[in-house]
Amino acid sequence: xxxxxLHKIFAFVCxxxxxxxxxxxxxxxxxxxxSRDDGTFLVGSPTYAFxxxxxxxxxxxxxxxxxxxxxxxxxxxxxxxxxxxxxxHEASIWLRTGNELGDMIYQDPLYxxxxxxSNRTPILEGGFRSPAFMGLWATARLFQVDHYSDETMRxxxxxxxxxxxxxxxNWPMFSTAYGGLGYTGHGLNASVLAGEEYVWVFxxxxxxxxxxxxxxxxxxADFWDLSLTLAYENAEFQNRKKSESGTRTEWNGSAYYRxxxxxxxxxxxxxxxxxxxxxxxxxxxxxxLEDDVVVWPFAQLRLTPLKDLSLDxxxxxxxxxxxxxxxxEYKIAALPRLGLVVGEKNVAGTRLNPIADTEExxxxxxxxxxxxxxxxxxxxxxxxxxxLSVFRLGARVAGWIEHGAETFDTTGFVNDRNLVYRHGxxxxxxxxxxxxxxxxxxxxxxxxxxSFTALGxxxxxxxxxxxFEVSPVEYYAAxxxxxxxxxxxxxxxxxxxxxxARWNLRSSDPKVIKGDWYWDASFEQRFPxxxxxxxxxxxxxxxDDVVQTPNGNYDRLRFVCTVRKTF
Amino acid sequence: MRLVKVLSRTLAVxxxxxxxxxxxxxxxxxxxxxxxxxxxxxxSPSDIAFSHLYVSIEGGEIYPWGxxxxxxxxxxxxxxxxxxxxxxxFDGIVHFDYTYFKNRMKVVAxxxxxxxxxxxxxxxxxxxxxxxxxxxxxxxxxxRADGGEERNFDKPGGTLVDNETEFxxxxxxNVPFLKYERLRVGFDLLWEELxxxxxxxxxxSAGFYAEWRLW
Numbered sequence: 001x002x003x004x005x006l007h008k009i010f011a012f013v014c015x016x017x018x019x020x021x022x023x024x025x026x027x028x029x030x031x032x033x034x035s036r037d038d039g040t041f042l043v044g045s046p047t048y049a050f051x052x053x054x055x056x057x058x059x060x061x062x063x064x065x066x067x068x069x070x071x072x073x074x075x076x077x078x079x080x081x082x083x084x085x086x087x088x089h090e091a092s093i094w095l096r097t098g099n100e101l102g103d104m105i106y107q108d109p110l111y112x113x114x115x116x117x118s119n120r121t122p123i124l125e126g127g128f129r130s131p132a133f134m135g136l137w138a139t140a141r142l143f144q145v146d147h148y149s150d151e152t153m154r155x156x157x158x159x160x161x162x163x164x165x166x167x168x169x170n171w172p173m174f175s176t177a178y179g180g181l182g183y184t185g186h187g188l189n190a191s192v193l194a195g196e197e198y199v200w201v202f203x204x205x206x207x208x209x210x211x212x213x214x215x216x217x218x219x220x221a222d223f224w225d226l227s228l229t230l231a232y233e234n235a236e237f238q239n240r241k242k243s244e245s246g247t248r249t250e251w252n253g254s255a256y257y258r259x260x261x262x263x264x265x266x267x268x269x270x271x272x273x274x275x276x277x278x279x280x281x282x283x284x285x286x287x288x289l290e291d292d293v294v295v296w297p298f299a300q301l302r303l304t305p306l307k308d309l310s311l312d313x314x315x316x317x318x319x320x321x322x323x324x325x326x327x328x329e330y331k332i333a334a335l336p337r338l339g340l341v342v343g344e345k346n347v348a349g350t351r352l353n354p355i356a357d358t359e360e361x362x363x364x365x366x367x368x369x370x371x372x373x374x375x376x377x378x379x380x381x382x383x384x385x386x387x388l389s390v391f392r393l394g395a396r397v398a399g400w401i402e403h404g405a406e407t408f409d410t411t412g413f414v415n416d417r418n419l420v421y422r423h424g425x426x427x428x429x430x431x432x433x434x435x436x437x438x439x440x441x442x443x444x445x446x447x448x449x450x451s452f453t454a455l456g457x458x459x460x461x462x463x464x465x466x467x468f469e470v471s472p473v474e475y476y477a478a479x480x481x482x483x484x485x486x487x488x489x490x491x492x493x494x495x496x497x498x499x500x501a502r503w504n505l506r507s508s509d510p511k512v513i514k515g516d517w518y519w520d521a522s523f524e525q526r527f528p529x530x531x532x533x534x535x536x537x538x539x540x541x542x543x544d545d546v547v548q549t550p551n552g553n554y555d556r557l558r559f560v561c562t563v564r565k566t567f
Numbered sequence: 568m569r570l571v572k573v574l575s576r577t578l579a580v581x582x583x584x585x586x587x588x589x590x591x592x593x594x595x596x597x598x599x600x601x602x603x604x605x606x607x608x609x610x611s612p613s614d615i616a617f618s619h620l621y622v623s624i625e626g627g628e629i630y631p632w633g634x635x636x637x638x639x640x641x642x643x644x645x646x647x648x649x650x651x652x653x654x655x656x657f658d659g660i661v662h663f664d665y666t667y668f669k670n671r672m673k674v675v676a677x678x679x680x681x682x683x684x685x686x687x688x689x690x691x692x693x694x695x696x697x698x699x700x701x702x703x704x705x706x707x708x709x710x711r712a713d714g715g716e717e718r719n720f721d722k723p724g725g726t727l728v729d730n731e732t733e734f735x736x737x738x739x740x741n742v743p744f745l746k747y748e749r750l751r752v753g754f755d756l757l758w759e760e761l762x763x764x765x766x767x768x769x770x771x772s773a774g775f776y777a778e779w780r781l782w
Contacts, residue, residue: 097707102764103733105710106631106638106680109672109723116721117764122732169729486612486654523705525659525689529613534659534687536705559734559762561687561705 024494024520024537027098027123027145027560030073030082034539035520037496038439038457040472042513044552045173046083046145047076048202050470050501054457055437057379057400058347059468064406066323066353068300068314071254071275072220072229077201077209077287078356078369084176084199086218088139088191089129091567092531096125098560100147121146121170123560131567135185139193142166144175148553152208155417156200158241160210164198173208173553174199178216190221204369204408205362206421206506206551209286212236225260229253237285246283252276258300271300275355288359290320296355298323308333316354320370323349339385339394348376352406363414368425375404375428392443392453399436405429407467408505419551420507433463448487453480466510471502473515490524490535495542506550516543531566615652620781623648625755627774629666635768639668639680644772646684656693660702662686667713675724677714684708690741700741706759707734735761735768749780 026034031049033041039054040061052061063079072087073080100120108116127141144165153171157164165175178195197213218231230253237246256273263269274297279289298316305311313326327345332338351370360367378401385394409427413420437459444452455478465471478496485491499515519542524535537560545556610618625646631639646664653659664684670677688704715728736759743753753776761768 097732099732099734101734101762103731104726104765105708105731105733105761105763106635106668106768107763107766108726109638109675110634111765113721115765116726119726120733120764488612488616488654525653527613527616530617536687557762559705561707561734 024492024522024539025535025560025562026539027147027558028083028125028143029085029087031145035494037476037478037498037518038455039476040470040498040501042470042501042548042552043148043555044547044549045148045200045202045208047081047173047199048079048549048552050549052470052472054439054459054473054476055381055396055398055400055435057345057398057435058375058377058402059405059433059461059463059470059472060352061470064352065347066316066355067325068256068271068273068298071227071256071273075252075277075356076199077203077360078353080353083145084143084174084197086178086193086195086216088180088182088193089127089141091129091131091137092564093128093567094126094562094564096123096143096560096562098123098147098537098558100150100554100556100558102556118150118554119170120556121149121172122168123147124167129182132184135183137182137184138180139182139191140177140179142177144168144172146170146172147558148555149173151547151553152419152551155419156208156210159208159239161238161240164210164212166196166198172198188221188223190219190223192219193217202551203286203360203362204367204426205360205365205423206419207286207362208551210238212238225258227254227256227258229255237283239284244284246281246285248282248285249280251278267304269300269302269304273298277355286361287357288361290358294318294320294355296321318354320358321350321354322374323347323351323354337386339383341383343381343383345379345381346377348374350374362421362423365423367423371406371426371428373404373428375402375406377402377405390444390446392441392445394441394443396439397437400434402433402435403431405433405468408469410505413508421551422506429464429467431464433461435459435461448484450484451480451482454478455480465502466504469503469505471504473499473501475499488526488528490522490526492520492522492524494518494520503550511550513546513548514544516546518543533562533564533566536561610655612654615654617651619652621648621650621751621778622781623650623776623778625662625664625774625776627755627772629668629770629772631668632769632771634766635770638670638672640671642666642668644684644774648776648778650690650778653689656691658690658692658700658702660686660688660690660704670724672723674722676716676719676722677712677724677728679713680710680727681713682708682710686737688737688739690739698743700743701739702741703736703738705734706737706761707732708761733761733763733768735759735763743778751778751780752776753778 024035031046033043033049033051040052043049050061051063070080073082099122102117103120123145125143129139130137149170149172157171163169165172166177176197178193180193182191194215194217197216199211200208203209213233213235216233221228233250235248254275258271259269276295278293296316296318300314303311308331311328316323325347329343332340358370379398381398383396407427407429408424410422410424412423439457441455458475476498481493483491496518501513503511518540520539522537526533539558545554548555629644630641644664644666648662651659666682667679669679685707688702690700690702692700710727710731712727717728719725737757739757741755743751745752755774755776757772759770
């Protein structure tokens with residue numbers, strides 16, 4: 001544990017959170033919701049998605065919930081997101097480009113204005129991280145995802161002065177450039193990055209709020225059993241339409257200690273840390289943090305009284321909020337081959353994300369982002385997986401109950417061209433919600449050469465569903481195939497179906513996102529001896545072009561290609 | 568008639584090239600076949616990869632297909648290519664080409680369009696067709712109008728005033744017909760489909776290349 005960097009822990013946690021099958025790489029880190037359908041994954045922008053795995057427990061999405069593993073994620077309003085990522089890549093140089101398919105090119109003059117499809121938008125990325133010299137390395141990266149920008153572009157561009165991006169005039173939902181230096185060696189892994197960033201975050205009012213970070217500086221250091229992070233952000237807010245502008249100067253960061261060698265063989269493991277934000281607001285801003293500061297100390301404990309029994313708990317508390325995440329898991333040793341696990345997990349607290357802002361200011365209204373009281377969620381699950389020769393068979397059944405779930409008490413709607421905003425406050429559902437879910441999967445693995453997984457899931461939720469922000473999908477099916485030919489050519493496919501989902505609270509009539517089939521395919525030439533990787537990926541081939549979130553942008557068929565050379 | 572003329576000319580060149588190719592004394596794709604290790608121990612893909620690398624220059628003509636014939640004229644293209652050994656019977660190919668399409672339609676406010684093309688794919692040269700190669704892969708075209716004004720975005724051809732990028736796929740026939748030491752000359756016939764809307768866009772290109780083996 002001691003030598004493991006926080007980055008590696010993040011990677012491990014992310015991998016562990018993924019479904020049992022391989023994923024096809026989306027446009028950029030943190031957009032995994034694009035290529036997942038083992039639950040409710042609705043994407044309206046690279047900076048906003050509803051991401052809830054089937055049977056996750058509770059009606060919230062994963063990005064709404066704080067956890068120690070997310071200390072280095074970006075806080076986009078009240079959600080934690082990996083996009084836009086400021087985590088340095090491994091030593092390499094890379095280029096990536098792509099496009100939503102369907103630009104007209106030479107078809108253009110053949111069609112009258114009314115018959116022409118709306119504009120398709122690209123992605124662009126380039127970056128490098130140098131090999132280490134005496135442990136020192138340099139890195140730089142420029143990336144922006146213009147996908148998911150077109151539908152809201154003409155409404156959003158009235159709020160900002162210029163094209164609000166490093167390149168082009170698609171008003172992409174984020175556009176980031178940074179560079180910096182790092183050091184790796186002698187048990188230390190440290191970096192300092194500085195850059196400029198344009199990002200649109202999605203408010204509880206359903207507005208897109210433009211933020212221009214100029215500059216943003218982030219320093220990280222991992223040494224011994226300690227991980228430190230410190231960021232300085234000069235965030236500029238504006239509303240050109242109303243001639244408003246404001247600035248937020250923010251310092252945020254964390255210190256996180258995890259017991260390493262001391263606890264390696266013991267029955268007790270512990271960790272502790274503190275995360276903080278302090279802001280100084282000037283001029284007109286659209287969000288507010290009570291007292292301009294939040295300090296969030298937390299502690300973690302893992303107890304393994306028996307070889308097959310483990311208890312985990314994370315507890316954080318401050319003057320405003322508290323949050324408890326805990327679980328118990330027991331491996332039934334009597335049936336070792338079956339891999340039978342029985343577990344129970346709980347989430348309880350006053351806010352799912354205690355480090356987020358506490359208020360949003362919209363159209364003369366103050367939207368409270370912190371509801372009175374607390375929520376609690378309890379889930380019981382049984383999981384089993386057996387393998388026979390090249391076959392793998394598994395199942396998971398879970399039941400959960402939740403009380404005080406976060407919702408939004410809508411008091412009115414406002415139209416802005418094709419977008420709809422809402423007034424109200426974050427509130428609670430003062431009832432018990434119950435859910436029952438099941439998943440089964442069948443896999444075939446033949447060494448590294450071939451793997452195939454078929455996966456299906458069902459979940460039913462009882463409760464006041466019209467008060468849920470999103471009524472999750474009921475069932476899904478997924479088929480994943482991954483071939484590695486001669487160890488150097490990879491073909492990956494993912495074919496999935498999910499049933500309807502429904503947004504209940506962001507428009508006067510609920511918005512149903514119809515169930516659909518999705519097919520992703522990726523082709524990659526690999527030259528491991530030379531560290532060269534060339535890939536082309538098609539995303540969402542079969543699905544209809546739809547807007548998956550209120551005030552979101554069209555989810556379209558797109559192609560992304562990447563060239564990477566590792567050092 | 569235009570289509571028939573293009574097709575017959577291209578087909579004639581292709582047939583002559585294939586004939587020349589098979590008649591050539593040394594097979595063009597001798598890189599891996601002649602490797603001494605092949606007769607003894609089969610080479611692993613990682614040994615074959617990049618064991619030979621070729622650079623090329625290419626020039627030819629591009630023929631718009633279907634509705635596109637009414638939009639732009641046939642045009643000359645020039646380009647650079649890289650080919651590398653990948654597996655025993657496969658080569659990897661990377662191409663960058665440039666062309667300038669002159670407009671046919673009077674409603675379009677600019678004289679033509681600059682187009683840069685990037686291609687990434689594989690050529691197969693199985694023993695039964697060697698030295699001829701059949702290939703395919705992905706294509707990325709970048710287009711920009713030669714002039715025009717952005718405020719005319721909604722007018723015919725207006726979207727090309729800003730940069731436009733589109734992807735698609737291609738299949739091709741690669742017929743080397745002359746070989747002298749490290750130099751190889753051949754004919755390249757390529758069919759491409761871009762994933763445009765409201766319809767897909769197809770083009771055919773035919774050209775000659777000269778290729779130099781670096782190692």
